[in-house]
Amino acid sequence: MTATLAAPRTLPIAPRTLPLGKALNAGLRRAMDEDPKVILLGEDIGKLGGVFRITEGLQKDFGPNRVIDTPLAESGIIGMAVGLAIRGYRPVCEIQFDGFIYPAFDQIVSQVAKLHYRTSGNVKMPITIRVPYGGGIGAVEHHSESPEGYFAQTAGLRVVSCSNAADANTMIRQAIASDDPVLFFEPKRRYWQKGEVDVTASLDDAYPLHKARVVRAGTDATIVTYGPLVTTALQAADIAAEEGHSIEIIDLRSLSPLDMDTVNASVRKTGRLVVTHEAATFLGIGAEVAARVQEHCFFSLEAPVLRVCGFSTPYPPAKLEEHFLPDADRILDAVDRALAFGQT
Amino acid sequence: MNANSSADTLIQIVTPEGKRTPQSEYSDAIADVTIDTVRELYEDLVVVRRIDAEATALQRQGELGLWAPLLGQEAAQVGSARALHSEDFVFASYREHGVAYCRGVDPTEMLRFWRGSTQSGWNPYDYNMTTPAIIVGSQGLHATGYGLGMKFDGAEGAVITYFGDGATSQGDISEALGFAASFSAPVVFFCQNNQWAISAPVSVQTHITIAERGRGFGVPALRVDGNDVLAVLAATRIALARAREGSGPTLIEALTYRMGPHTTSDDPTRYRSAAVDDEWKRKDPIERIRLLLERAGGVDEEFETRVRDRADTTAAQLRAGCLGTIEPSPMSLFDHVYAEPHSLISEEREHYSSYLAGFEGARS
Ligand SMILES: Cc1ncc(C[n+]2csc(CCOP(=O)(O)OP(=O)(O)O)c2C)c(N)n1
Numbered sequence: 060m061t062a063t064l065a066a067p068r069t070l071p072i073a074p075r076t077l078p079l080g081k082a083l084n085a086g087l088r089r090a091m092d093e094d095p096k097v098i099l100l101g102e103d104i105g106k107l108g109g110v111f112r113i114t115e116g117l118q119k120d121f122g123p124n125r126v127i128d129t130p131l132a133e134s135g136i137i138g139m140a141v142g143l144a145i146r147g148y149r150p151v152c153e154i155q156f157d158g159f160i161y162p163a164f165d166q167i168v169s170q171v172a173k174l175h176y177r178t179s180g181n182v183k184m185p186i187t188i189r190v191p192y193g194g195g196i197g198a199v200e201h202h203s204e205s206p207e208g209y210f211a212q213t214a215g216l217r218v219v220s221c222s223n224a225a226d227a228n229t230m231i232r233q234a235i236a237s238d239d240p241v242l243f244f245e246p247k248r249r250y251w252q253k254g255e256v257d258v259t260a261s262l263d264d265a266y267p268l269h270k271a272r273v274v275r276a277g278t279d280a281t282i283v284t285y286g287p288l289v290t291t292a293l294q295a296a297d298i299a300a301e302e303g304h305s306i307e308i309i310d311l312r313s314l315s316p317l318d319m320d321t322v323n324a325s326v327r328k329t330g331r332l333v334v335t336h337e338a339a340t341f342l343g344i345g346a347e348v349a350a351r352v353q354e355h356c357f358f359s360l361e362a363p364v365l366r367v368c369g370f371s372t373p374y375p376p377a378k379l380e381e382h383f384l385p386d387a388d389r390i391l392d393a394v395d396r397a398l399a400f401g402q403t
Numbered sequence: 404m405n406a407n408s409s410a411d412t413l414i415q416i417v418t419p420e421g422k423r424t425p426q427s428e429y430s431d432a433i434a435d436v437t438i439d440t441v442r443e444l445y446e447d448l449v450v451v452r453r454i455d456a457e458a459t460a461l462q463r464q465g466e467l468g469l470w471a472p473l474l475g476q477e478a479a480q481v482g483s484a485r486a487l488h489s490e491d492f493v494f495a496s497y498r499e500h501g502v503a504y505c506r507g508v509d510p511t512e513m514l515r516f517w518r519g520s521t522q523s524g525w526n527p528y529d530y531n532m533t534t535p536a537i538i539v540g541s542q543g544l545h546a547t548g549y550g551l552g553m554k555f556d557g558a559e560g561a562v563i564t565y566f567g568d569g570a571t572s573q574g575d576i577s578e579a580l581g582f583a584a585s586f587s588a589p590v591v592f593f594c595q596n597n598q599w600a601i602s603a604p605v606s607v608q609t610h611i612t613i614a615e616r617g618r619g620f621g622v623p624a625l626r627v628d629g630n631d632v633l634a635v636l637a638a639t640r641i642a643l644a645r646a647r648e649g650s651g652p653t654l655i656e657a658l659t660y661r662m663g664p665h666t667t668s669d670d671p672t673r674y675r676s677a678a679v680d681d682e683w684k685r686k687d688p689i690e691r692i693r694l695l696l697e698r699a700g701g702v703d704e705e706f707e708t709r710v711r712d713r714a715d716t717t718a719a720q721l722r723a724g725c726l727g728t729i730e731p732s733p734m735s736l737f738d739h740v741y742a743e744p745h746s747l748i749s750e751e752r753e754h755y756s757s758y759l760a761g762f763e764g765a766r767s
Contacts, residue, residue: 106674107602130572130608131539131600159538162573197468197519199497201537341747370751372740377468377519382733382755392758 074257080250082224083113083189085258086231087151091121094149097235099126100136101153101189110155111191111250133163140186141170149185151235156247157192158201164209171240172215184215184240187231192220193287193337194384195248197377204374205338210242211315211347218315219268220244222289224254226266226312233268244314246287271318273325277307280331280397283322283348285311288335288385295387299394306394314344322348323355330361331397335385340368362400365393411612411626413658416633419686421694432637438701444632445696446710447481448689451501453714454510457721458500458517462667466725467517471498475630475662478688479595481505482635483563483657486643489531490560492553494546497535498595499565506530510717511724520728522739540566540573543592547579550588550646561646563591563639569600571616572608580620580654589646591639592617592654595629597661602674617654629657630688660686733759 077085091097099114105128108115118126129136133154140150154160160167167188174182194203211218217239221227227245234241266272274289275296282292289310296306307325311317326332332352334345349364367385375383414429424430455473462470473480480501487493487505495502503513508530515521516535524534536542546564553560570576571594583590594613598605609616614624623645627638635657642653660683664671696702737752 102600103602105602108673110601110668128603128607131569131603132572132574134574135572162538162575199469199517199519199537200523200535340751370736370755371747372736372751375736376516376521376731378730379733379736380519382736388762389758 074255076253077224077228077256077258078251078253079221079224079227079246080111080113082228082254082256082258083231083245084115084117085256086228087114088117088120089258090151090232090235091117091125094235096147097149097151098124098143099151099153100129100140101127102129102131102136102155104128104153109153111247113189113191113245113250114153133159134166137163137166137171137186137188141166141174141184144184144186145182149187149235151187151189154188154190156198156202157190157204157206160188160190160206167210167216167240167242168213172213175239176215183238185235185238186240187234187237187243188240189231189243189245191247191250192244193246193248194374194380195287197380199377200374203380205336205369207242207244207314208338208343211344216240216242216315217269217313218242218244219313220246220286221312222246222249222286222310224252224256228256228258229260229262229265230268230312232262233265236262237268244286249287249290252290269313269316269318271309271311271313271321273307273321274310275306275308277305277329279305279329280333280394281307281309281322281325281329282390282394283309283311283332283334283345284336285314285344286336288337291385291387292335292390295390295394298387298391304394304398311344317344317347317351319348319351319355322352326352326356327359330359331394331400332360332364333367333390333393333397334364335367335390335393337369337384339371340366341371343368362397365397367393411614414625414627414634414638415631416637417631417691417695419630419691421691421698423695429634429637429641432640433633436633436636438696438699441633441692441696441699442701442706444481444485444636445689445692446713447485447501447505448477448632448692449710450714450717451477451481451504452689453718454500454504454721457718458510458514459663459667461514461722461725462517467514467667468519469666469668470517471666472663473498473500475660475683475688476595476597477501478632478692479629479635479657479659482632483565483593483639483655486636486639487563488560490558491531491643492546492549492560492562493532494542494549494562494564495533495536496539496542496565496567496570497537498567502565503530503532506532508532509724510721511728514721514725515728518725518728520730540570540575542566543570543576543579544582546590546592547583547586547588547652550583550590550652551586554587554589554649559647561589561591561643563593563643565593565595567600568594568596568598568605568608568613569603570594571613577620580617580622580652583652584621587649587651589649590652591642591646592622592652593639594654594656595659596656597659599661599665599675601665601669613656614654617656622652622654624654624656626656626658629659630686630691632688632692659688
């Protein structure tokens with residue numbers, strides 16, 4: 060990819076502790092510094108810095124032609140990005156909240172996803188679509204959804220989700236550097252969660268964008284998850300450890316493509332798998348993981364693959380979201396069932 | 404009515420100083436309005452502002468998750484809502500608490516949505532008014548479809564839909580204007596141009612007036628001083644009359660100002676200068692009616708007491724209702740996903756119910 064410019068001009072000292080949201084901001088800044096073709100588009104991303112302040116300060120430093128406050132129209136934002144990409148730009152679009160991506164759905168699945176294929180590879184779509192997603196912040200309707208599955212099912216799109224500050228910083232840069240369109244799902248309830256980030260690191264030695272990561276090693280069972288629930292799964296594993304169980308946790312990071320090698324290796328070791336995400340169980344990412352694991356690890360499995368995910372209901376009012384969202388208890392309940400299987 | 408002139412004269416009946424403008428075709432539309440009607444409108448404005456202030460306070464106290472204040476937009480909402488008949492149907496956005504109040508929605512019912520204690524709000528058929536549309540602009544098409552249905556049914560009445568200046572950038576609103584014009588749907592498109600869509604000034608959405616945009620779709624348009632309750636009442640009556648007589652849609656652009664934040668999560672100081680806020684304070688929709696009434700000798704102690712009592716009572720009821728909310732039970736999560744039984748939901752409901760039951764045993 061073409062990162063041509065001279066040394067970045069606004070880099071802070073690394074490594075340092077940053078909240079996930081600020082790590083994204085630093086990643087965006089770095090990408091803009093390195094490539095003048097990177098431009099940001101979205102509602103309220105300029106002076107306001109976005110409703111979650113992820114683009115804070117960028118318009119001030121890069122000007123209104125590189126950080127564009129758009130009219131209030133998601134289809135317009137993505138459709139414009141398509142044209143800009145055809146012109147050689149690398150647009151990074153912000154969709155303000157998960158539930159507002161649907162007005163742009165047509166542009167994303169009919170245009171962004173298919174142009175490279177339709178033009179026999181002549182037209183590239185290096186578009187990054189950032190989506191703060193998921194629940195847990197007590198928001199009103201349409202502000203807590205997990206629509207990643209729709210996009211993961213669409214050929215031509217790459218879909219990723221970060222779960223911690225360091226990944227957020229690297230993955231956003233990798234997504235922007237990708238010549239393919241990337242749906243970049245940001246776990247909004249983890250924006251304020253801090254982690255160590257080396258904002259000066261080179262992408263050359265970065266962990267690959269589409270590789271899953273073992274975030275906690277264990278031997279008794281595997282939990283596969285991504286995005287906001289990685290933190291929850293780690294909490295569950297801590298509790299399980301007190302009860303004497305060693306749980307391995309895999310952060311998928313990439314939902315399309317899926318890194319099944321990492322998942323399969325873990326399941327072959329532990330023999331038990333629980334998949335958890337906030338999106339509905341039915342036809343979710345977990346269903347794909349489960350199907351592939353039974354195909355490739357059938358003889359290693361000691362228990363059925365279990366899923367702990369959102370219900371097949373619309374996201375409920377805030378007062379009920381603690382019931383909707385998988386928590387450590389529900390995850391542990393599944394882990395216990397997996398561990399108990401076949402041991403009567 | 405002259406809704407097709409491209410020159411956008413701002414319809415005004417009461418100036419910010421509380422003086423009547425000269426008689427016009429628009430004042431004819433409210434010829435029946437007596438000083439008592441103006442007193443009632445004033446009372447509405449005060450009560451609606453009070454509901455808004457109380458809800459904002461409840462949010463600050465942690466009782467509501469969020470609130471979208473209407474401060475400054477009372478006249479646009481009350482003036483238009485008081486032009487409606489009970490059989491008319493309202494398709495609202497998320498800021499129309501004043502309209503909801505005029506439709507008779509119990510303020511407590513409005514709050515519970517923002518508290519996160521209920522699904523979208525009330526039963527739309529109880530008040531002929533939809534619950535908040537969070538997806539910006541979506542309601543415009545719904546209004547047009549409903550209006551077409553009314554037309555097919557030969558029903559009395561009309562439809563009104565509310566949206567902001569930002570919403571006019573959404574395809575849905577453009578499509579709605581186009582459809583309504585094509586099918587001559589009995590719809591009044593009521594845009595509260597409050598100058599801002601969160602941090603984006605109206606100039607980001609359009610370089611011509613919103614009224615002109617309507618005309619571009621073949622929808623006649625009126626541009627009205629949205630802080631002038633009488634002018635809004637007149638313009639809306641004219642537009643509704645057109646709809647009722649089968650002459651099709653009208654767009655009303657009510658020029659107003661969002662004096663506070665976009666929602667209680669927003670910080671307008673990041674993008675807006677206080678100087679403009681001050682300028683609009685001088686055009687306050689309540690103040691000018693008060694001046695008009697004072698001038699006409701319509702304010703006495705009895706009236707003042709009546710208005711104050713009504714505002715106090717409404718605020719107290721609203722607070723008590725909010726604090727007394729009975730929160731939804733966990734299993735209600737699975738209610739109403741479908742109108743008919745669905746095996747997936749039944750399965751998940753049963754599974755979660757036994758999960759919770761096992762938990763109770765373990766913990767108690
Ligand atoms: C489809 C969609 N995109 C974005 C949003 C986020 N959002 C909510 S309100 C708003 C601004 C709306 O401005 P305007 O239409 O002028 O109405 P106002 O809030 O000023 O009354 C935005 C961007 C949304 N709710 N729906």
